[in-house]
């Protein structure tokens with residue numbers, strides 16, 4: 306309608322809401338193209354088991370290799386992918402790709418995949434996971450799914466039922482970014498997580514704020530008594546690592562151990 310006026314004036318007079326919708330639509334089209342043209346890749350960041358100091362697994366982290374913008378971080382496009390529903394096909398691609406890569410790693414090494422709450426809304430995410438495992442020939446016990454409390458927030462019994470079905474198959478379920486939400490303790494009662502990922506904001510404060518250390522200690526003790534393991538995110542210094550060891554954390558992950566690396570750098574890290 307306003308096309309005749311030229312693009313500049315059109316944008317200038319458009320209400321802010323319309324501009325936002327336009328921008329989102331543009332990103333949606335970009336995401337669709339990127340998926341079709343294989344501009345997405347996974348980076349893998351190891352997590353280290355503290356008993357034995359061995360790499361226990363790798364978290365798959367989505368990267369968008371944009372032809373113009375370069376590497377785009379998930380923080381910039383996952384929210385749009387969620388709003389537009391594009392996270393559903395994109396998330397399935399991540400699952401399939403991560404399982405396929407992990408099937409090439411040594412037996413004991415796990416892979417973890419981040420799932421968006423939106424991926425649970427269709428009610429068939431368990432079928433998608435099962436198909437990805439089967440097609441890759443990956444043992445379900447080597448797959449971990451990282452969910453945030455947003456997944457349990459939309460509650461619905463179907464979400465819990467799906468998680469229980471996956472858990473029964475041997476898939477491990479991790480609570481990501483623990484401590485950043487509102488009622489994390491309630492969620493620990495709602496579902497028997499295998500692993501709790503302590504948010505990196507607590508890890509960052511470990512050396513400077515005594516309360517952070519107290520919280521990390523309390524979480525590891527709590528996890529322990531609930532039969533859950535703990536992974537500390539965002540470990541960047543030796544001092545933080547020493548605190549986490551002393552606190553009895555199960556695993557650590559962060560730039561101190563390694564930044565996320567391309568898929569073909571995983572085997573060399575495992576000495577394979």
Ligand code: C2E
Pocket residue numbers: 350365366367378379380383396399419420421451481482538539540541558559560561565
């Ligand atoms: P997350 O799952 O909590 O992942 C941890 C983020 O912290 C990653 O950022 C990782 O690169 C970064 N990180 C790791 N170690 C350190 C450290 O020592 N210091 C600092 N400052 N940062 C560290 P990334 O890759 O940009 O991912 C950001 C978020 O995007 C993830 O947070 C996750 O919520 C989301 N995400 C990534 N990949 C996927 C995906 O495939 N699907 C979905 N739904 N979300 C994804």
Ligand code: MG
Pocket residue numbers: 364419451481
């Ligand atoms: Mg994660």
Ligand code: MG
Pocket residue numbers: 481482502538
């Ligand atoms: Mg996290």
Ligand code: MG
Pocket residue numbers: 482505
């Ligand atoms: Mg995080």
